[in-house]
Amino acid sequence: MSMNLELQGKRVLVTAGTKGVGKAVVSLFSELGAKVLTTARKQPTDTSADIFVAADLTTVEGCDLVANAVITHFGGVDIIIHVLGGSSAPAGGFAALDEDQWQRELNLNLLPAVRLDRALLPGMLSQEAGVIIHVTSIQRELPLPEATTAYAAAKAALSTYSKSLSKEVSPKGVRVVRVAPGWIETEASVALAERLALQAGTDYEGGKKIIMNSLGGIPIGRPSRPVEVANLIAFLASSRAATITGTEYVIDGGTVPTV
Structure with a gap:
């Protein structure tokens, strides 16, 4: 990106930063001079992040581990980018979604963001500055009932949580924004x-x-390509987007057919 986004030296946490959109986000923010800590379950063969922490963010313990690492290595955080998400639900509609499957979807798509925000937001509020970006999905409004009902519901919950959080903390200097991708290659x-x-x-x-x-x-x-989503995230996290908060940006190639 040719525009100076003034991200040099910013302390950034990116979840799920070893593949797909997360990897593209880590690479771009590192290129733009940010200090990046990223996390995934397994150590990658290569990463452009300054610090990698192996953790399972679907657990309370994994979220605590990452939050503590951010504080230990960076002394706090300026930007949190919650990329983690996905679905392992089988096909078959509502009947295929048992209690364990519903819980897995919530543990992957909603609760890591809630837990990490809860741990790291106090530091942002004390410095009266920060940006949180939640990666949601167009499926929150365009669910596919054959296989993504639980995923779509969890992402809808993440979007609602994000909006509520923005209303609470934006007056205190912390912006909260959502990015909703469609299908990404x-x-x-x-x-x-x-x-x-x-x-x-x-x-x-x-x-x-x-x-x-x-x-x-x-x-x-x-x-969409991962780097295209990363470009949008970088702009929204930058000071160029200083008055943007509480809203959702769709990047789906026009997939959602309604206004």
């Missing part, structure tokens, strides 16, 4: 498209088309 989505293509007897582009059709189409004709 990550490693996982590439593997899905390849699997669908194999099943349908077509190529990768055919597999992508199957996914886009399931979403009702993407007007620009392709998914």
Whole structure:
């Protein structure tokens, strides 16, 4: 990005920063001069982050570990970017979602953000400055009932939590913003498209088309790329977006068909 976003020296926490959007965010913020701590369950073979912490953020203990690492290494934080999310739910609609599956979706898509914010927000409030970005999903308003009901519900809860938090802490100097991607061409989505293509007897582009059709189409004709989502996040986290808080930015190639 050619615009100076004034992110040099900012202390940044990025969750799920070893793959997909998270990895793109870590790389971009590091390139822009920020000090970045990132986390995932497993140590990556390479990362541009200054500090990596292996932790399972679906647990209270994992969130505590990461929050303590941020305080220990950085003495606090200026920007928190909650990228962590996803779904392991089987197909089959509501009947396939048992108690454990619902809890897993909440533990992955909602509660890590709640726990890390609760641990790190006091420091932001004491410095009267900070930015929190919650990565939600267009599925909170465009759920796919065959397989993503629980995921969509958890992301909707994250969005509502984020809005409420913004109303509470924005008057005290901390901005809270949401970014809602549509389909992103990550490693996982590439593997899905390849699997669908194999099943349908077509190529990768055919597999992508199957996914886009399931979403009702993407007007620009392709998914977003991780770096494109990272670019939006970097702008929203910067001082260039100083009056933006409490709102959600959709980056979906036009997938959501309503205003």
